[in-house]
Amino acid sequence: MARLGELERAVMEVLWSAPESVTARDIVTALPDRDLAATTVLTVLSRLERKDLVARDRDGRAHRYRPTASREEHAAALMREALDTAEDRSAALASFASQVSPGEAAALAGALAEAVRRRTGGG
Amino acid sequence: MVVTAVTLALLAVVLLGPVSHLLPRAGWAVAEPRATLVLWQAIGLSAGLAALGAVAAVAVAPLSDTLFGALRRFAERFVAGEPTGGLGPLHTVLLMVAVVLGARLLGVLALSAWRTVRARGRHRRMVDLIGTPLTADRDGLVLDHPAPAAYCLPGGTPRVVLTSGALELFDDAELAAVLAHERAHLAERHDLVVLPFAAWSAALPWLPTVRRSRAAVDGLVEMVADDRACLHADRTVLACALARFGTAGVPAGALAATGTGSVLTRVHRLLDPPPRSPRLRYALVTVAVTLLALPTAALLLSGV
Known part of the structure; x- marks a missing residue:
């Protein structure tokens, strides 16, 4: 599974960096050091x-992927x-900090200045 | 049994009403967030048990003078082939209300857990696919996005995720502090602490106290993670990171989230930590244990 996930990453990299849609054969060529079989690439695709x-788009006898x-x-x-x-749609536990209101942001800017002063002042 | 029912009903009303209303405003919670979190959990469980117990006590009152004894007698008769357990129509309806309410609370929790796990798995697989590793010696994934964000995906294969916008915002020490904060969430499984409060506040939107308790628990969990992060990081450094983050991410419109556990409160708390109070800690835990003991005792003790 880990290997498949890693292959998916590599294939997506190729697709993202290609200027236009590519064939499975192009992907095999683009990943020379992996020594992939075309069927493996098709599975991943x-x-x-x-x-x-x-x-996938049909192009004559081949398929082109984008x-x-x-x-x-x-x-x-x-x-x-x-x-x-939203209650159970959130996949993440919580963001590092929630968004703040503009009013709170002003007070926060003051707190930031104080924090930076103490940090640099060695306090 | 009347006394049992009234006591339980009173307990539920007091916990869901004034207690849940006042506790989020208690200033001392900031000094002992962990113990306050335990108290919130006890309040939630105790209020739920008391509310269910009160309805059930009235329903099965004709069968015995203790709730436990009456429920046992009902179960015996039910198994013996007497579906109403010898209860009249009104009492049967009440018992069904208690059963349906209990099943709904548990069902909502299970559904919410399942949805969260599913959404998280999907999210994690996408992050694994498009994220880039943080650095060689630091565990984490980076998403290429200008808005600063840092979050974690708890579970069996946890992830800490940062955006490139967040990386630009923090210096090295601050980044370490932010990572320590997110790892604290993962290590203590705060997602499990938050889950029931999130699930029940979604299921009971007409009970504003449940929503308030959720917001309070969310804030407390952040403070606990701040404290744990400060075992490895400097408080001032984490305060800097937090304040920087808060001032950077201000949306153009007023898209402000709920104010509890606010970033400002956390920054002040890190800069000037309130004195820790073992006495307060013990008091909170004692109250929590008592709250759980009350509905349990009501189950076993006979009333008048």
């Missing part, structure tokens, strides 16, 4: 497709999910 991370969203878009979606405090 179908797993990624099931997870809605990869889309990521459904950029890495940044996925990161943004994860952030929304992590910071969503």
Whole structure:
């Protein structure tokens, strides 16, 4: 399982860095030091497709694969999910700190100055 | 039995009413967050048991003068093929209310736990896929996102997640303090502490005290994690990190979350730690144990 997860990562890296959609053969070529069989790559691709991370287009006899969203878009979606405090939708336990109101932010800026002063003052 | 029922009902009302209303405002909670957390857990469990016990006591009153004895007699008759246990229609309805209420509380908890585990697993697999390792000597994953965020995913294969925005915000010592805070959550399984409060506040939206208790517990858990992080990190450094984080992440609109356990309170608490009080700690734990003993005693003791 760990190996499959690691392969999924590598394949996604290839897809994200490719300027356009690629074939399974392209992926094998792009990962030369892994010595992959084309069937292995196809397995990984179908797993990624099931997870809605990869889309497939038909191109003659071959299939071309492309990521459904950029890495940044996925990161943004994860952030929304992590910071969503709705009762049981939140996957994360809690963010390091909750968001603060503008009023609280002003007081916090004062506290920050005090904290920095004490830290640098050796107190 | 009347005395038992009235006592239990009173206990539930007092705990869900004034106690849950006043406890979040108690200034001393900041000095002993861990013991206060234990008290909240005892209040939740005791109030639930008392409310269920009160309804059940009235329902089975005709069967015996102790709640335990009456429930046992009911169970015996039920097994012997007498579905109402010899109770009249009104008492049967009341007993069903107690059973349904108890089943609902447990069911909501189980459902919430299952959903959380599922959402967390999905989230973790995505983080593993798109995150990059923090550094060679520090465990953690980095998401490429400008907004500063740091959080943890508890469970069997826990993760600490930071955004690139957070990495830009902190210096090295602050980063270590933030990681220590998140690991404290993981080590103490704070997700399990928070779970019932989150589940029941979602299930009982018409009970504002449950929502208030959830907010209070969330804040206390953060303070406990701050304290544990400070075993490894300097308090002032963690205070800096926290204040920096709070001032950086201000949304343009007023998207402010609930104010309890506020960042400001935590920063002040780190800079000027309130004196710890063993006496207060023992008092809180004693009250917690007593609260749990009360409904248990009511189950066994005979009333008038």
